[in-house]
Amino acid sequence: DTAVSQTPKYLVTQMGNDKSIKCEQNLGHDTMYWYKQDSKKFLKIMFSYNNKELIINETVPNRFSPKSPDKAHLNLHINSLELGDSAVYFCASSWDRENRPGTDTQYFGPGTRLTVL
Amino acid sequence: AQKVTQAQTEISVVEKEDVTLDCVYETRDTTYYLFWYKQPPSGELVFLIRRNSFDEQNEISGRYSWNFQKSTSSFNFTITASQVVDSAVYFCALLPPGGGNKLTFGTGTQLKVEL
Numbered sequence: 304d305t306a307v308s309q310t311p312k313y314l315v316t317q318m319g320n321d322k323s324i325k326c327e328q329n330l331g332h333d334t335m336y337w338y339k340q341d342s343k344k345f346l347k348i349m350f351s352y353n354n355k356e357l358i359i360n361e362t363v364p365n366r367f368s369p370k371s372p373d374k375a376h377l378n379l380h381i382n383s384l385e386l387g388d389s390a391v392y393f394c395a396s397s398w399d400r401e402n403r404p405g406t407d408t409q410y411f412g413p414g415t416r417l418t419v420l
Numbered sequence: 421a422q423k424v425t426q427a428q429t430e431i432s433v434v435e436k437e438d439v440t441l442d443c444v445y446e447t448r449d450t451t452y453y454l455f456w457y458k459q460p461p462s463g464e465l466v467f468l469i470r471r472n473s474f475d476e477q478n479e480i481s482g483r484y485s486w487n488f489q490k491s492t493s494s495f496n497f498t499i500t501a502s503q504v505v506d507s508a509v510y511f512c513a514l515l516p517p518g519g520g521n522k523l524t525f526g527t528g529t530q531l532k533v534e535l
Contacts, residue, residue, distance in 0.1 A: 334521060344459075344509055346525040359522055393465060397521060407453065407521050411465035 306330050307412035309394050315418045316384055323380045324415045326394030334358070334399045335377035336409060337369060340391040352377055353399050381417075389419045422447050424514050424526035432532045433502050441497045441529045443512030449473075453515040454488065454495045455523070460508040468510075471495065502533045 307328045316322055328335060336359075337349040351359040355371040366382045381388060391414045400407040423446040433439045445454065456468040469479065471488050479486045483500045499506050512526040 336521075336523075344528050346511065346528075348522055351521060391463065395465075400521065407515060408455070408467055408470050409521070409523055410467060411457075413464045416463075 307394055307396055307410055309392075309412040309415050311415060312413060313416050313418075315420065317420055318384055318386060320384050321380070321382045322384060322417070323378055324392055324394075324417075326377045326379070326412055328375055328394075328396040328410075328412075330396055330410065332396040332398055332410075333374050334397050335371065335374070336395040336397075337377065337379050338393040338395060338411075340393060340414070342390070346393070350377075350379075384417075384419045386419050389417055391416050422514050422516055422524040424512050424524055426510075426512055426526035426529050428529045429527070430530040430532070432534065435503060435533055435535055436501050437533075438498060438500050439502050439531065439533075441499075441510050441512075441531065443495045443497065443526060445493050445495065445512070445514045447493075447514060447516060449516050451517045455513040455515065456486070456495075456497050457511045457513065457525075458508045459511065459528070465511075468497075499531075502531075504533050504535060507531060507533045 334353045336351045350369045352371045394412040395409040397409040398406040458466045509528045
């Protein structure tokens with residue numbers, strides 16, 4: 304009964320490759336997010352989607368392209384991977400507070416550790 | 421702009437000691453929301469608490485307690501009688517009003533509880 308799941312948990316790849324990370328939530332939430340945690344543990348939001356619509360895009364390089372086929376899924380595709388993309392990527396979900404006030408707590412997936420060699 | 425400061429990078433305590441993790445935030449909004457998350461060595465992010473800016477009541481949950489002081493823009497977290505299982509990185513975070521739900525995290529405090 305996992306709430307927010309991500310696959311894969313670990314991803315090791317060469318520079319220049321293209322890779323995807325998948326995220327699914329079974330909480331019924333209407334908003335999903337991608338966060339990046341760097342080597343110093345700093346967490347920063349990358350994207351948020353509400354009902355499959357992009358809401359936040361935090362000046363992330365164009366090589367990163369999120370895709371939301373439905374409100375329960377938000378995938379992250381990364382083109383032409385660079386060494387600096389090595390990090391832990393977290394997916395999260397919540398309700399949009401505009402729709403459900405007081406229920407905007409974000410619940411996180413287990414993370415995907417991406418290592419670019 | 422939103423900012424969250426966790427000045428304590430790392431804290432080490434001996435089991436059964438009480439420990440307080442500090443969180444200071446900056447915002448121009450009058451309504452906002454504050455959170456604490458725990459990241460154990462296994463890596464996942466676990467939600468601990470959510471607090472509205474208009475609710476300054478302190479909260480206690482078992483060995484955990486939170487002290488919210490709007491006058492000093494602080495939202496501190498105390499663990500009473502710490503245990504080895506409390507060893508983790510703890511993040512404080514701020515959520516502004518409005519759409520987007522953009523959560524701003526502090527840099528985290530690494531808590532090590534030793535026997």
